[in-house]
Amino acid sequence: MTLAPAAADGAAPATGARALAHPDRGDIRIEDVLHALSDPTRLLVVRELALAEGELSCSCFGLTVSKSTTTHHFRVLRESGVIRQTYRGTAKMNGLRRHDLDALFPGLLDSVLDAVGRQAGRIDRG
Amino acid sequence: MTLAPAAADGAAPATGARALAHPDRGDIRIEDVLHALSDPTRLLVVRELALAEGELSCSCFGLTVSKSTTTHHFRVLRESGVIRQTYRGTAKMNGLRRHDLDALFPGLLDSVLDAVGRQAGRIDRG
Numbered sequence: 001m002t003l004a005p006a007a008a009d010g011a012a013p014a015t016g017a018r019a020l021a022h023p024d025r026g027d028i029r030i031e032d033v034l035h036a037l038s039d040p041t042r043l044l045v046v047r048e049l050a051l052a053e054g055e056l057s058c059s060c061f062g063l064t065v066s067k068s069t070t071t072h073h074f075r076v077l078r079e080s081g082v083i084r085q086t087y088r089g090t091a092k093m094n095g096l097r098r099h100d101l102d103a104l105f106p107g108l109l110d111s112v113l114d115a116v117g118r119q120a121g122r123i124d125r126g
Numbered sequence: 127m128t129l130a131p132a133a134a135d136g137a138a139p140a141t142g143a144r145a146l147a148h149p150d151r152g153d154i155r156i157e158d159v160l161h162a163l164s165d166p167t168r169l170l171v172v173r174e175l176a177l178a179e180g181e182l183s184c185s186c187f188g189l190t191v192s193k194s195t196t197t198h199h200f201r202v203l204r205e206s207g208v209i210r211q212t213y214r215g216t217a218k219m220n221g222l223r224r225h226d227l228d229a230l231f232p233g234l235l236d237s238v239l240d241a242v243g244r245q246a247g248r249i250d251r252g
Contacts, residue, residue, distance in 0.1 A: 026248070030241045031164050038161035104248075105241035107233060115156045115231035122152070 018087045020078060025100045028081035033101065033108070036080035041065060042073050043116050046082060046096065050113055055086070055093040144213045146204060151226045154207030159227065159234070162206035167191060168199050169242050172208060172222065176239055181212070181219040 036042055045061055063070050074094060077083040084095050101109045162168055171187055189196050200220060203209040210221045227235045 030238070030245050031166050031169060034160050034238070035164035038157050038164050040157050043157060105237065105244065107237040108241050111231065111233040111237045112156070112160070115234050118231065119156050 020085050020087075022078060022084060023081045025081075025104065028097075028100060028104055030105060030108075032080040033082055033105070036076050036082045037112055039073065039076075041069075042077055042082075043112075045073065045077065045094070046109075047113060047116055049083065049094060049096040050098070050109070055088075055095040057091045057093055146211050146213075148204060148210060149207045151207075151230065154223075154226060154230055156231060156234075158206040159208055159231070162202050162208045163238055165199065165202075167195075168203055168208075169238075171199065171203065171220070172235075173239060173242055175209065175220060175222040176224070176235070181214075181221040183217045183219055 037046065041063060044063070048061055049056060058070060058074060063073075065073070074083070074085060074092075077094075078085045081097060081100060084097050086093050086095070096109075098109060163172065167189060170189070174187055175182060184196060184200060187196075189199075191199070200209070200211065200218075203220075204211050207223055207226060210223050212219050212221070222235075224235060
């Protein structure tokens with residue numbers, strides 16, 4: 001393995017090492033986004049991020065799953081292009097990629113969030 | 127000789143034996159619908175059914191996957207509540223459950239279909 005171009009072109013290695021991989025907007029696929037949204041835990045995360053309208057750390061969501069399962073869910077959301085994860089000091093912060101999703105798939109995110117809210121109401125009444 | 131109840135009330139046993147299981151509208155879950163839609167082959171089927179605005183047999187879709195994989199995809203769509211499958215003679219016909227989906231999750235199906243069309247256009251241009 002040769003040296004990565006990142007070191008040669010003056011990129012800061014420390015930042016690079018902690019930067020997480022995200023798909024560019026043009027590489028986000030509808031089937032990957034729908035897969036990322038097809039899990040109740042991940043839908044809960046997306047709903048909280050939409051309500052927050054900003055970044056939240058992974059610990060803010062009060063998920064009832066193990067740490068490794070939590071990490072898995074956030075990775076699926078990040079790798080599909082649904083969320084952006086950024087290190088701020090020691091905290092990994094999460095934000096919804098609403099601009100990217102709304103530009104690529106207008107109305108999709110809002111209709112999914114609406115559907116989740118309706119289903120929650122239906123189950124509460126049921 | 128006594129008549130069996132099924133024969134006595136005029137029900138046709140053959141029809142009952144060939145009926146396929148479908149979730150009632152109230153049992154359709156958003157996460158199951160999103161999972162069913164998170165596959166390119168299944169999205170293609172849903173798009174064709176939406177364009178057809180009626181029933182199509184499994185053989186109409188020209189899928190490039192094996193017969194068993196095709197059966198699997200249609201079963202996922204049926205069990206999630208996205209399509210209804212009905213035997214007509216020897217043919218298994220498929221129809222989109224648009225009324226059920228639109229009633230439960232307004233705008234969701236249209237936004238997904240729109241997203242699939244946009245992505246296809248993006249890839250054609252890319």
